[in-house]
Amino acid sequence: MTSLPPASDVKLGLVIDLDICVGCHACVVNCKEWNTAGYGAPLADSNPYGKNPSGSWLNRIHTFEAGHGAEAKVVHFPKSCLHCEDAPCVTVCPTGASYKRAEDGIVLVNEDHCIGCGLCAWACPYGAREMDPAEGVMKKCTLCVDRIYNTHLEEEDRIPACVRTCPTSARHFGDLGDPESEVSQLVAARGGFDLMPEQGTKPVNKYLPPRPRQSVTADEVDLVAMAKKTTPGGFWKWLDQSLDRLPG
Amino acid sequence: MRPAASLIIFTTLSGLGFGLASLIGFGLITATSPKWVMIHGVISLGLIGAGVISSTVHLGHPERAWRALSQWRSSWLSREGVLAALTVLVLAIYFADHLYHGVPRVWLGAVVGILSVLTVIATAMIYASLKTVARWHNALTPVVFVLLSLAGGVVAAAALSALEGMDGTVALTRLGLITVVLAMIIKTLWWLTAGASGSGSTPESATGLGSLGEVRLLMSPHSEENWLQHEMGFQIARKHSHRLAWISLILAAGVPILIMGLYPSSATLLVVAALVHLFGVMVERWLFFAEAKHTVTLFYGARH
Amino acid sequence: MPDDKNLNLSPKSADRIAKTTCYMCACRCGINVHIKGDEIRYIEGNRDHPVNNGVLCAKGSAGIMQHLSPARLNAPLKRVGKRGEGKFEKISWEEAMEMASSWLKPIRETDPRKLAFFTGRDQSQALTGWWAQQFGTPNFAAHGGFCSVNMAAAGIYTIGGAFWEFGSPDWQNTELFLLFGVAEDHDSNPIKIGLGKLKDRGIRTVSINPVQTGYSAVADDWIGITPGTDGLFILSLIHVLMKTGQIDLDYLIRYTNAPWLVIRRPGSADDGLFLRDENGQPQVLDHKTGKPISAETAGIRPQLKGEIALPNGGVAVPAFMLMAEDWLNDEHSPEASEAKTGIPAERVYALAGAIAEAAFKREVVIDQPWVDWKGEHHDKMIGRPVAMHAMRGISAHSNGFQTCRALHILQILIGSVETPGGFRFKPPYPKPAHIHPRPAGKPDQVKPSTPLPGAPLGYPMSPDDLLVDDQGQPVRIDKGYSWDAPLSAHGLMHMVISNAYAGDPYPVDVLFMYMANMAWNSSMNTRGVIDMLTETDPETGEYRIPKIIYSDAYSSEMVAYADLILPDTTYLERHDCISLLDRPICEPDCVADAIRWPVVEPDRDVRGFQSTLLDLGARLGLPGMVDADGKPLYRDYADYMTNHQRKPGIGPLAGFRGQSGKDKGRGDPNPDQIDAYIANGGFWSEELPENARYFKMANQHYQDFAVKMGFFDKPEPYCFQIYSEVLQKFQLAAQGHGKNQPPQHLRERIKACFTPLPQWYAPFEGDMVDSDTYPIHALTQRPMAMYHSWGSQNPWLRQIHGHNPLFIPSGLARSLQVQDGDWVWVSSHHGKIKVPVAVMEGVNPHTVWTWNAIGKRRGAWQLDPDAPEARKGFLLNHLIHELLPMRGDGLRWSNSDPITGQAAWFDLKVNITKADHEDDASAEPAFPILGTPPDLEKPASVLRYGDSIIARDKKENNQ
């Protein structure tokens, strides 16, 4: 049934570091290639070579700009399903196709039961669900449920495809239900936050904010002083003295 | 949101059908002969059926639609399905029973009436329960749906009554006048309140980047439109929405009020009133979808 | 819970995993190709691979779609229509090879120069260059000339190695990272991995870039410099650091030519040259005796200051004195440059302070004893942990060579090249210019039926090494190594077509190209180039460029303009060799090379180009490709990779050599070598000894290791060349000395640009066009998820970048009254284009930019003619001309760096006006729809990749 299961202790999810995501789309495409021949139906593309190409993807990168003028900052922003604790996409589903796993909190769609009504996508505030253009069923991030427990994969590869492929290590995977886990520690240390907390979805995935700019600015008085200090007696005198101090 | 024809047709036709059914059920109009029982049955069940069929058109897998009856404990869509199915069933029994016994069974009618209203409420709750669309997420939304359904039902009932040459036509027209006016007052109120409400979410809260300043989309994840943008990024110009709101008011309320006020027993004109009302509600429904802003659009350049 | 009963948590992702090398770009990461049945299920990064450590970028992850592109060519083609019509007839390989050899044979037997062989994004230059050499034509080059040759050359001439992917920041140890003009670079994944490491350690990154996206977006500090002014900015940093004594004198004395004595005898032919002894050894002033002595003498302490009188007049002073005189001058102060660079002086001081602080207050010490080339023992490796990296933001300007030299000198002054925390070379670099060969192809070296005595590309050390005739006129078709571009170490790819068209310096007969989309995004003046390719001589009716042979794997824009197409395979279907003789994949701590091998078999009548080239070579009887009986020596490229020896013991692949397969670097051919590579994951790598990892240019352990590996035949230690004697020799020639002197019209330019210490001069186009008419700089950037033109056929990648807006600064948008989605006209001295805009804050206020190579010609790449790439995508190339505006003397210079011939793509200046609103606007110029080769695969209207794999899985699971 599409009621949510009792809150599980294990809350698997992603932690995404906006401070280092360079917007390379590696996670986006690797996610697509892993999942198009894996979980459920292929992730189809319509007009792949045509006028308005579009397809289903489980992860997308937006690029935002915040602030104005010299202070403006460009931020690359990956977004996939946040595996919410209070997932409205699950409770609205009329068929039970959409469900949250009791054991680890992963939100999935059983594509064999999905009627493709699209309501769950309307219920998701984040745009984390997409209707497959060919199969007519709802697609969403599976947290690579077919990798993370996959005994055919090497232990170290039992992580989501997007995490494994991210060149900058901007994506972390783990149990956010365990305060001792690496991901929980990261969230605590870096002030990880929820997207749209006001929607009451209680996302499991967390975002780490871009760190404040450590601009090399004139405020750093020491550096400027260092760069402006004049060599006593002028350059050549300084040179002589320094050379004398050299060994040999 | 992109207005889907199937959903507009579904909510308007079935809304009208359930409105009519509830009037029949509550005994505000009672067929006077087996022929008219049949006609009432065909019209009310037909409207509901046409709506339901149309609603399955937008499904990716209509053949699995039966599964939608399973999740009534949490899902308004499922509840709507269950209730609609029940209503149709009971309504059919009601007519059959009426035909068979020659008189309607009052308690059965009451059940029909209640189920019909509940179904319309369930339909409305599908939208009203979505926090992602601020306009819909409003206590007035189900009231509007129910009132419009009832108003349509009364106008249709009045038309039927006039066609049938019953005595109560004028009383029904009066009731029609009242419900239409009430529906339109509430709808206008809805426009003024729900229509003006924001989701409380902003690009800043959506991205969590508010501390850096105003957040603007610089590059979309994909250069051409994707399904989310297609589905939820639909935008209608203010100018058009105003014009359409007026059109819907005039069609759904103005014209029927005029007709019902001036020619309370003209069968032809009452049929016209019912049809015009239906078109008006369709326009209203189109706007209901078209003006709805989904929080997803905050990730795609919308400001609020 | 309605858990999904069918949910399989442990599906098998592969029947077999084939490990090979990615070629969705030139980064060359290791990949694990998961294969099910005969279909590719998944491609992931190879965790063991030195380049990518397991990660994979967007392009690499979309490899399946590239491999299956409907634009793949499927058979050799002979042109039947007119050039550009795209009408072809399929022919057999035999016919194709016969045709090619019948065109080339007579050329070789009469005048080998009439073959111009230019290769683009090629990674087999060790083979193609050798082939050209054996053919005997000097007219060979690869893509470096339009890419970043000035940066490569500046690096080689200054420090013996370059940025590109030839060196790397010391990600583990650096304390401050400066990134100049990089959007993506060849080291695509390594840079990202490195940036991730820096973030992990909380190390400050500063990006100097007019545009704040990608790496600049995550940098802690962004300096939005005005394009083309980095040289000024860098020299002002140098000015401040020198003035305040924040330089590493010990390092300068030991590892650079700062102490070398320079002759000062103005007007004489040796003015500005190094004072040398009778053995040609440069001299320094010995601290103890105050006398000149060979710089190579062990145990001395050379002086940086002083002067000695020379017997026949004049004096000699340490180069350091010239450096100080020059850079301490107030014209290099931050205040003097701020108006041009747009960077307030205070920020320059602050950055200089940050550099000094990191370099000198946070020095990195590695407890690792080592011995230098003079035999001195050092018990530690001490580093100045400021790392820098740069790429085309500097090199795509006509002043890029000198700017890049200035940058290397900044690195040297603080002692951060090849020291812990600084910039590190990847073997086989460092390798300074003087131990590279000189270019072959002097007039007397080009003879019928005779190989050139050496490789066509090399590093000139003086005007004597130029490839010019008696009149000083160019002998190469691209005018490489002529006075136009004396140090053009990679040739001038972007000038080949226009010179061949103009018959200047002479006409060619066959233009043979490989993997370069010259009829579109890799040319300047695209329309002009198309015309040159199609124009006929009115007298003979023959095309101006009579015959064009081209090898591509896909239906690119260029295909339509060739006469004979030799279709290549995709990267998953062929053998390839990523060789130490070419652009290797080494990392600073390891030597590595790699292969590609056919992990799937081609299903079309196509052949790996290298095999084709060897076949052609054999048909032409080229020495080294045939045996004594004239029979082909190599069956195919795989055979060549295994058995070819450049010199005894040295072959294309350095790993698993010798009969036993245990030899490294040097060793006899091993018949099982390729299998050994495959078993090892497609690559071979060998760690450097711990004591050889830094100071490589002066490190005995490294030099010995390099000899052992076969990089050199004897140790080749050297000093960094802050003061460039090579440039001074060209300067002297321009001043009228020596037997080889520049033609009159180039003298002033050479005097201005060939300064032995780097100077900044204004980018040529910026200087020559009126900046009131064209006030705005226009740039391109590499999109991380797209590779030049060839990514657009990829249905996944093109959803990310299907068209490219022109990003314009918000101030400009306000004054033009345009918003996102509006259209503007952009004009330059050469042309006018119409494009959509997007407004941005994080960009230099005088700069607009767009993504490179997204715009496509209608009809190419098997895309719908109405594809967004053609309707809303555009190229800036239409605005860029290969020649600069006419000068007073009526001459037009090429739009290149005058030193190396590097194409100056980013010198472009434009004017922007708002376009009238149209509901369905299209980018202009629009070209007619290009015809496509026959019988290409029909593009699918819906793609469901994985369908059959899933179906197969289901069946298996049910059994």
Ligand SMILES: Nc1nc2c(c(=O)[nH]1)N[C@H]1C(S)=C(S)[C@@H](COP(=O)(O)OP(=O)(O)OC[C@H]3O[C@@H](n4cnc5c(=O)[nH]c(N)nc54)[C@H](O)[C@@H]3O)O[C@H]1N2
């Ligand atoms: N994904 C992907 N990777 C690629 C390629 C690709 O097409 N796609 N191409 C490969 C090739 S061939 C090359 S040559 C490399 C090039 O790699 P990059 O050097 O990263 O090339 P560009 O994208 O041209 O980036 C130039 C950068 O310099 C900035 N810039 C422009 N003018 C100036 C200036 O005057 N000063 C400064 N400081 N910055 C400036 C631009 O804003 C831009 O960010 O990338 C290689 N890697």
Ligand SMILES: Nc1nc2c(c(=O)[nH]1)N[C@H]1C(S)=C(S)[C@@H](COP(=O)(O)OP(=O)(O)OC[C@H]3O[C@@H](n4cnc5c(=O)[nH]c(N)nc54)[C@H](O)[C@@H]3O)O[C@H]1N2
């Ligand atoms: N405006 C502007 N223009 C630029 C630049 C810029 O920054 N701005 N950058 C310049 C630079 S740095 C470069 S390097 C050039 C790059 O320009 P090119 O080297 O021309 O690069 P591509 O467009 O990728 O073209 C390569 C060709 O190789 C073909 N190809 C792909 N794979 C294979 C294969 O396996 N075998 C064969 N035989 N062919 C294959 C492709 O189909 C394509 O036709 O562009 C230059 N043009």
Ligand code: SF4
């Ligand atoms: S792969 Fe990593 S760096 Fe690249 S877009 Fe995804 S999260 Fe960002």
Ligand code: SF4
């Ligand atoms: S992000 Fe959206 S799809 Fe994912 S669990 Fe939350 S509401 Fe559901």
Ligand code: SF4
């Ligand atoms: S689209 Fe599928 S998963 Fe989503 S609500 Fe409808 S039936 Fe459930």
Ligand code: SF4
């Ligand atoms: S966890 Fe898996 S399915 Fe989800 S975004 Fe990452 S790769 Fe895609």
Ligand code: SF4
């Ligand atoms: S950077 Fe990407 S495309 Fe280039 S070789 Fe590596 S994985 Fe392949």
Ligand SMILES: [Mo]
């Ligand atoms: Mo390049």
